Amino acid sequence: MSHSVVQPTPASPTPEGGHLLDVRDLHVEFRTGEGVAKVINGVSYHLDAGETLAVLGESGSGKSVTAQAIMGILDTPPAVIRSGQILYQGRDLLKQSEEQRRQVRGKEIAMIFQDALSALNPTFPVGWQIGETLRQREGMSKSDARRRSVELMDLVKIPAAAKRLGDYPHQFSGGMRQRVMIAMALAMNPKVLIADEPTTALDVTVQAQIMDLLADLRRDLNMAMILITHDLGVVAGVADRIAVMYAGRIVEHADVRSLYRAPAHPYTKGLLESIPRMDVRGQQLSTIKGLPPNLMRIPSGCPFHPRCPYVQQVCVDVVPHDLVLGDGRTSACHFAQEVRDDSAR
Amino acid sequence: MFRFVLRRLLQMVLAFFGTTLIVYALMFAGQGDPIQALAGERPVTAAQRAYLTEKFHLDQTGVGGFFYRYFDYISNLLQGDLGQSLTGRSIVDILTAAWPVTVKLALIAMAVTILFGVTAGVLAGIRRASIFDNSTLLLTLLVLGIPTIVLAPLAQYFLGVRWQLFPPTAGADPDFYALLLPGIVLGSLSLATALRLTRTSVAENLRADYVRTARSKGLVKRRIVSVHVLRNSLIPVVTFLGVELGNLMSGAIITEGVFNIPGVGFNLFRGIRTEDGPLVVGIVSVLVVVYLISNLVVDVLYAVLDPRIRYE
Numbered sequence: 176m177s178h179s180v181v182q183p184t185p186a187s188p189t190p191e192g193g194h195l196l197d198v199r200d201l202h203v204e205f206r207t208g209e210g211v212a213k214v215i216n217g218v219s220y221h222l223d224a225g226e227t228l229a230v231l232g233e234s235g236s237g238k239s240v241t242a243q244a245i246m247g248i249l250d251t252p253p254a255v256i257r258s259g260q261i262l263y264q265g266r267d268l269l270k271q272s273e274e275q276r277r278q279v280r281g282k283e284i285a286m287i288f289q290d291a292l293s294a295l296n297p298t299f300p301v302g303w304q305i306g307e308t309l310r311q312r313e314g315m316s317k318s319d320a321r322r323r324s325v326e327l328m329d330l331v332k333i334p335a336a337a338k339r340l341g342d343y344p345h346q347f348s349g350g351m352r353q354r355v356m357i358a359m360a361l362a363m364n365p366k367v368l369i370a371d372e373p374t375t376a377l378d379v380t381v382q383a384q385i386m387d388l389l390a391d392l393r394r395d396l397n398m399a400m401i402l403i404t405h406d407l408g409v410v411a412g413v414a415d416r417i418a419v420m421y422a423g424r425i426v427e428h429a430d431v432r433s434l435y436r437a438p439a440h441p442y443t444k445g446l447l448e449s450i451p452r453m454d455v456r457g458q459q460l461s462t463i464k465g466l467p468p469n470l471m472r473i474p475s476g477c478p479f480h481p482r483c484p485y486v487q488q489v490c491v492d493v494v495p496h497d498l499v500l501g502d503g504r505t506s507a508c509h510f511a512q513e514v515r516d517d518s519a520r
Numbered sequence: 521m522f523r524f525v526l527r528r529l530l531q532m533v534l535a536f537f538g539t540t541l542i543v544y545a546l547m548f549a550g551q552g553d554p555i556q557a558l559a560g561e562r563p564v565t566a567a568q569r570a571y572l573t574e575k576f577h578l579d580q581t582g583v584g585g586f587f588y589r590y591f592d593y594i595s596n597l598l599q600g601d602l603g604q605s606l607t608g609r610s611i612v613d614i615l616t617a618a619w620p621v622t623v624k625l626a627l628i629a630m631a632v633t634i635l636f637g638v639t640a641g642v643l644a645g646i647r648r649a650s651i652f653d654n655s656t657l658l659l660t661l662l663v664l665g666i667p668t669i670v671l672a673p674l675a676q677y678f679l680g681v682r683w684q685l686f687p688p689t690a691g692a693d694p695d696f697y698a699l700l701l702p703g704i705v706l707g708s709l710s711l712a713t714a715l716r717l718t719r720t721s722v723a724e725n726l727r728a729d730y731v732r733t734a735r736s737k738g739l740v741k742r743r744i745v746s747v748h749v750l751r752n753s754l755i756p757v758v759t760f761l762g763v764e765l766g767n768l769m770s771g772a773i774i775t776e777g778v779f780n781i782p783g784v785g786f787n788l789f790r791g792i793r794t795e796d797g798p799l800v801v802g803i804v805s806v807l808v809v810v811y812l813i814s815n816l817v818v819d820v821l822y823a824v825l826d827p828r829i830r831y832e
Contacts, residue, residue, distance in 0.1 A: 246735075279738070280736055280737065280738035281738035282738060284739075285736065286736045288733060293729035294730055296733075296734070296751075296752070297827070298751050299751070307739070308738065311739060311743065312738060312739075343827040359733075401826070437807050515569070
């Protein structure tokens, strides 16, 4: 099974049959007063039209920074993009001018953020904020933008949308606010939607609603989606492929089903084992021991080796390369085969 | 909002009585013989003394007498009669002559504050840690460190007397030009505060999450700063400016004194120096009202600017 295309979608104009979005060997550093933090160390992933890629990892693993690099909204300084390519429809965004990149933002690639309360401007009505890009960038009239804002709010299932147009972000509940955020991101019909932990700040029941909404919208509007999360539970029903990040690298990359069935990296295996299971009573919840690495002093060899139950001398000395396991799976572990076989047992 | 304003108005009534009572008590508590104070150096005849005692209800002694006289004063005050100063001039006349001058001075100071303070603050906030930012910080620190009592005579000496760029004093019925230097001096202190406040506010808001959202929407930088950031940054600044305008309206004792400007502060200072009880109490009573109203306006303005604030 290749990275499965859930449904046949007319691919966006992508030259030479390449990917819609293709991040290649991205390196990003943060230069601060205390030193240089190597936040992204050679991340590569790609996204095809109409598919959903989940990027999984704990905080500080670099998943959000990668997304912000794609959007071109990293604060530089302190961030410095050392090397790599971000190809969108075959063109390298990193080589484009700021003005060209601005044209891509919102229109081609849109992003929604974790905490909609702080991500929305507190002093403007939501209708105004949703319609802003339409007025500013599409040259829509005020009344047209207003009408379209109501449509968008209906689309994300905000009840009584027309009445709530003039309300401010703080007057909405958490879930409704996130819907406003989504409506705003959809305003210019982007081809790619990056959702950065869209449900983290929400109640569990609301989380499910928002995930369902995102999945529905992605399908109906035929977008591609990058779903950034640290919550394995959120991913399962929505994503086609998963990229697991650790210390600014992708340590495992697989389609959802095979990854859940048999993770091929000790880190992924640890993550899956630390989910409480409903079907086993009285079991000790397993955890990944130790702490995520300090990005200013990433451990030698495999950055996961201090926490890894499979650790050998080679892990301390040699940085593991992506091991291709077939079916489009890769794992950056010297013992990927063993880990997978262990997991499958 | 309506209920909030109503409640605040009721509180203002209380505050008005409280402050006038205190000022009234303080001003007249210190005087030994108010009739002699009124007469100054001249002798007072028995007939005059009897007449004045009757007129000012001085025959009523003790706490009861004090409140009798206070309420007598307040009832006149509420009818728009502030009485006469010890010099025999109507206090209402003094204030109608003094206030326009003070208001002009206050507006000049406010214009200076907004024009330079807020503008420079926005620029410093956008270019944080730049040369411009650091030099304005140093300059404002200097201004904030020098008290007006030093700054005003210095400005008067160098700009007025030595280099003769401005008239050194204003005198009676001053024109705009004569008030310019005092206005700048008066405004420099609120300018420094406004600059720092604006700078911090802009710098903070530039880091806010909603700015990241605005960038991800593909808006041009100028719009992000001038619409999204500025709208949020100016909330505390406008609040500060409102309070400051209230302060300036009530006169600047030192600046008006140094530049010889016949404004409210100047008259208040003269009243205090000459122990002119009626004049001091009269001016302060009106100042209290001005101050209370300007504060109410600021509170209402705050709710208008920040939709998250709702008064109940």
